[in-house]
Amino acid sequence: MIYLDNAGTTKMFDECVEVHKEFSCVDFFNPSAVTIKSMEVSKKISETERFFLQKLGASEGNVIFTGCATESNNLAIKGSLRTGNWEYVFSSGEHPSVFNVAKALEMEGRKVHFVPLLKDGTVDLAALESVLNERTRLISIMHVSNETGAINDLKKISALKNRLCPKAVLHVDGVQAFMKIPFSLRGLSVDLYSFSAHKIHGPKGVAGLYVKNKTALKELFQGGGQQYGVRSGTENVSGIMQFRKAVEMIDVQKNLENVRALKQAFNDAVSLKGIKIVDFGGSPYIECLQFEGVKGETMLHALEQRGVIVGLGSACSSKKAGNRALENIGFSKEEIISSVRVSFNAYQTLEEVTLAAKIVCETYKNIVERVAK
Amino acid sequence: MKFGELFLKGRNRHDFISLLKTNILKKLRGFDCHLVETQGRLVLSDYIEDFENEIIERIQTVFGLIGVAQAFEFDTNLPSIEDVVVGAVEDSGGSKSVKSFKIETKRADKTFEMTSMELDKHLGEVVLDKFPKLKVDLYNPDLIIYVEVRTNKKTYVYTNLLPCAGGLPLGSAGKAMLLLSGGIDSPVAGYLMAKRGLKLEAIHFHSYPYTSVQAKEKVIELARLLTKYVDEIKLHIVSFTEIQEEIHKNCDADYMITIMRRFMMRIAKRLCEKNEAGAVVTGESLGQVASQTMQSMTVTNSVIDIPVFRPVVAFDKEEIMDVARKIGTYETSILPYEDCCTVFLPKNPVIKPTIKRVEKLETKLDVEGLIEKALATEEVIVVR
Numbered sequence: 164m165i166y167l168d169n170a171g172t173t174k175m176f177d178e179c180v181e182v183h184k185e186f187s188c189v190d191f192f193n194p195s196a197v198t199i200k201s202m203e204v205s206k207k208i209s210e211t212e213r214f215f216l217q218k219l220g221a222s223e224g225n226v227i228f229t230g231c232a233t234e235s236n237n238l239a240i241k242g243s244l245r246t247g248n249w250e251y252v253f254s255s256g257e258h259p260s261v262f263n264v265a266k267a268l269e270m271e272g273r274k275v276h277f278v279p280l281l282k283d284g285t286v287d288l289a290a291l292e293s294v295l296n297e298r299t300r301l302i303s304i305m306h307v308s309n310e311t312g313a314i315n316d317l318k319k320i321s322a323l324k325n326r327l328c329p330k331a332v333l334h335v336d337g338v339q340a341f342m343k344i345p346f347s348l349r350g351l352s353v354d355l356y357s358f359s360a361h362k363i364h365g366p367k368g369v370a371g372l373y374v375k376n377k378t379a380l381k382e383l384f385q386g387g388g389q390q391y392g393v394r395s396g397t398e399n400v401s402g403i404m405q406f407r408k409a410v411e412m413i414d415v416q417k418n419l420e421n422v423r424a425l426k427q428a429f430n431d432a433v434s435l436k437g438i439k440i441v442d443f444g445g446s447p448y449i450e451c452l453q454f455e456g457v458k459g460e461t462m463l464h465a466l467e468q469r470g471v472i473v474g475l476g477s478a479c480s481s482k483k484a485g486n487r488a489l490e491n492i493g494f495s496k497e498e499i500i501s502s503v504r505v506s507f508n509a510y511q512t513l514e515e516v517t518l519a520a521k522i523v524c525e526t527y528k529n530i531v532e533r534v535a536k
Numbered sequence: 537m538k539f540g541e542l543f544l545k546g547r548n549r550h551d552f553i554s555l556l557k558t559n560i561l562k563k564l565r566g567f568d569c570h571l572v573e574t575q576g577r578l579v580l581s582d583y584i585e586d587f588e589n590e591i592i593e594r595i596q597t598v599f600g601l602i603g604v605a606q607a608f609e610f611d612t613n614l615p616s617i618e619d620v621v622v623g624a625v626e627d628s629g630g631s632k633s634v635k636s637f638k639i640e641t642k643r644a645d646k647t648f649e650m651t652s653m654e655l656d657k658h659l660g661e662v663v664l665d666k667f668p669k670l671k672v673d674l675y676n677p678d679l680i681i682y683v684e685v686r687t688n689k690k691t692y693v694y695t696n697l698l699p700c701a702g703g704l705p706l707g708s709a710g711k712a713m714l715l716l717s718g719g720i721d722s723p724v725a726g727y728l729m730a731k732r733g734l735k736l737e738a739i740h741f742h743s744y745p746y747t748s749v750q751a752k753e754k755v756i757e758l759a760r761l762l763t764k765y766v767d768e769i770k771l772h773i774v775s776f777t778e779i780q781e782e783i784h785k786n787c788d789a790d791y792m793i794t795i796m797r798r799f800m801m802r803i804a805k806r807l808c809e810k811n812e813a814g815a816v817v818t819g820e821s822l823g824q825v826a827s828q829t830m831q832s833m834t835v836t837n838s839v840i841d842i843p844v845f846r847p848v849v850a851f852d853k854e855e856i857m858d859v860a861r862k863i864g865t866y867e868t869s870i871l872p873y874e875d876c877c878t879v880f881l882p883k884n885p886v887i888k889p890t891i892k893r894v895e896k897l898e899t900k901l902d903v904e905g906l907i908e909k910a911l912a913t914e915e916v917i918v919v920r
Contacts, residue, residue, distance in 0.1 A: 464745030530745075533781050534880075 165519040168474035169362075170309055170339060170449050170506035176364045176412050179405040183366070186401035194398055195389060208398055211407045215371060218410055219356060220347025224375040227394045228403050232338045233260035234383075235357035235372035238394070239334040240264045240303055242380040243355070249300035250274040254286040254315075256308050256488035261336055265303070278304075280491045284313025284443040292323055299328035306340035306356075310488035310504065311441075312449030314344065321352040332379070338362055338370075342413045343448050348373065355380075360402070364508070365409030369402030418509030423447045428513045429505070432520030438527055441502075449506045451489070452523070457530050459503040465526045466503075471519045474504040537578040537595060540602040540702055553578075556600045556705040562767050563594045574688045575644060581609065596698060597765050599731050600705035605682070607694035612648060612685055617655075618662050620693045621681055625663055625670075628679050628695055636673035637663060641683045648685050659683065701731060706766055709733030712815040712845065713808050715800060716740050716771070718755045721819030721848055723762055723865040724856050728847040729817045730766045737811055738769050739804055741776035746880075754871055759919040761865045768920045772807055775913035776800075779906050780880050786900040789882040793827045794889040795898060797836040802907055805840045807914075815843040821856065822849050826885040835889045 166174065192198065194205035208228075215226040229235045240251075241264065253265040255277045269275040276294040279287050286304055295302070302324060307314050317335060324333050334355040340346060341358035348356060356373035360366055374380055377391050386395025426447045430440050433452070441451040452473075454462050463473055475486075489499045507516065539556060557571055557578065569583035569591070578601075583591055588606065595604045608620050621639070628634055641655040650658065659681070660672055684692040714726040716738040730736050740755040752773065759769045776796070783795050804816045820828045827836075837844055848856050860866035 458746075460748060461746050464748065468745060534784065536785065 165471045165515050167505045167507065167519060168472050169508040170504060171474045172361050173364045173508055175366055176409055178412060179366055179408050182405045182408045183401045186404045194400060195387060204400055208400065208403060211403055214407055219373050220349040221373055222349055224373060225377050225391065227372045227374055227390050228398060229370050229372055229394060230368060232357050232359035232370045235370050236260045236336055237264055238372055238383050239355040239357060240301065241383060243301045243332045245300055248298060250276060250298045252276045252278060252294055252299055252302045254278050254280065254304045255491040256280045256284065256310065257303065257305055258309050258336060261303055262487065280488065282492060284308055284311035284445060284488065284492055285315050288319055288323065292327065295323060295327035297328060299331040301332045301334060303334040305336040307344065307446045308488055309339050310486055311443045311451060312446035313443045314445040317351050317353060324352050339446065339449065342410055342415055344419060344446055345415050360406040360409060363409055363413060365406045366402055369399050369406050419447065421509040422507050425507045425511055425513065425516045426450065429516040429520045432517045433523055435524040435527060437531065438524065449504065452503050452505055453498055454501045454527055457527065458500050461530060462503055462526065465530055466523065469522050469526055471522050474506060537601050538603040539600055541704060552705055552708055555708055559706050560595065560598050563598055564591060567591055574686050577686065592698065596700050599701050599703040599733065599765065601700035602702050603697050604700055605694035605697045607692040609690055609692055612645065612689050612691045617683060617691055618659065621659050621663060621683065622666050624681055624693055624695050625667060631667050631669040634670065634678040636671045636677045637679040637681060638672060638674055638677040639681050639683060643685045645685045645687045655683065701765060703731035704733030706730060706733060707735045711735040711737065711813045712817050713804050713813040714738040714817040715804060716755055716758060717819065718751055718758065719819065720860050720866065720869040721821060721856050723758050723869065724859045725817050725819040725847050726762055727765060727859065727863050729845050736766050736769055737772065737813055739772045739774060739807055741774050741800060743777045743780055744775065746777065754868060756917060756919060757868050758865055761868060763920055764864065768918060771917045771919050773915040773917065774803060774910050776910065779910055782901055782906060784880045787897045790884055790886040791889060791894060791897050792880060792882045793885045794832060794835055794894055797827055798839045798894065799907065801836050801840045803910055805842065806907065806911060808842060815845055816840065817845045819848055820846045821851055824853065826887045829887055831888040835891055835894050838891055
């Protein structure tokens, strides 16, 4: 099997399993208890929090560990709501875990702006500028698009915020960026940043939210007051420690170079009339293929039969028809339906992806023949 | 438990009841209990009371039963009957929550000292003595107290008679093969035929890779939902991909669906033979779509010589949806995964196909070969 849906999820590092065992069967203690054993576990979590802050390049603030990026995004947005005449700003290409929260805010009667995307998949900064004002309470824009790989310029967005609405909260969904592309939050006006473990070879069931000012964030649920009261509930100790392990294993720069080479090799080998590579020039981890006259889903199933696994955009949104990001960029319905998402991981080989590309071409040719009249 | 039409079955009655008992006990797998027949009623006892609601809920899904009630059972004698009846009124909240009542006696034990009418009257007076605020209302009472004096020298008193699934015991009519598409209609058709005593197996045709794996999972889930009524379903999953591709390549587009339906019937017939099923069940409703006209049914029926039951043929879509909601398949049926038919769907399917034309078109196909190949892809899942 050649797995090319790494933006959906990744295979976990074997090393995480060892960590899981250690923190589930040996150091399994509840970090909130007052025994020495528990204090030791609690200290490991604090230390891990500092580790993540450092990886994010944050000079201040905290990391809250959550159950998934969807929770991080919900906590970031819902925790920043205020009563009164405030405005909330989102990009049109956000992941459902942000976009559907925005839709819900709109339903509640709040003023919500959706900023369109440019042809290259990034958010239209001129349009963003035109909606920001002193009533803006929150801006939520993703770092790297899960559909297109387009990278938004956090420096420019920070600058816009500082100039037009310095009191607003800036949230960034960084799930497809964290440990994949190099960046640092140092000097940026990012107040909240979501990131997830299972997209970077860590376990499912754990994610993080960077929080610059935790006193400004309202908790989603009440309970025992763990994690500064922002996220009550016994910490997923093993998950957090496995997440850390996964991060420790990754060399962002080296991986990025590997993936660039993989993408190049794949694209070079996909050369067949009817197959279009849509390159947004963003993260090399993600790209989009369009198959003239064949549905993306048909290609996906036919490819799986031949041992190649690709994705249909966000796994969370592929249950519904359509692809919001591609639609907003201006692709036609036919183009969107005929699209699949190809996403790499740094530990694949050139041979593997070249073979996958060949299988993609053969499969497409075969399907076209089968459905021809 | 009361059974329905079984009374009509004369000499076969015994077989029916023993099948019914087996079916009830199958539904109650995992619960310790004791089931006996006493002339005209089935009595379940010796179960753990905490599970009573769950047991009753399961019994309500058994075909062949029309009613179930939680009853007090005791040795027949008048003072006990009086006490229990008064107790039953008290349990129902007495005059606080009930304004009127009625006693309904059945005296199967003809040796008992009073007739049904006399007992009705007597017990009514006893209740009125105790609860002077209550009124007797024979037509629209708030509370009916049922008193059954049975021949096993036991009396049963109950107030909360609940409806059951009705119909005939599952399996009493034999076995049929249901064409299960993933839509709203076919699970309803299966339910309705199972209700008439047919045990079900099911066939699903998929067109992978043109349809999603979720579509297949959806059908498995629908079969699982039906098992609430039919115990278990053997689901035969057959690939239709090559047949569709061949029809698409070689035949006129307007006849695509007609020819597909004929292939489905032929394969269904073959699987019926192999699995000893005596009929095919489909969810077709007259005129609902082009392939469900009278002429279409004629053309599809002509390749099969066993009965094709279409229990929803006379149902409106709304009526089918009502049953689907009642049996709990609706929510799953409307999940938006494409099923078998939508991939090569022609824009204008023929409404009045003819056997002559379809047979001519089919000469371009290796019908036998395609059936064999499709049958070779069969995957069998027993859904419980």
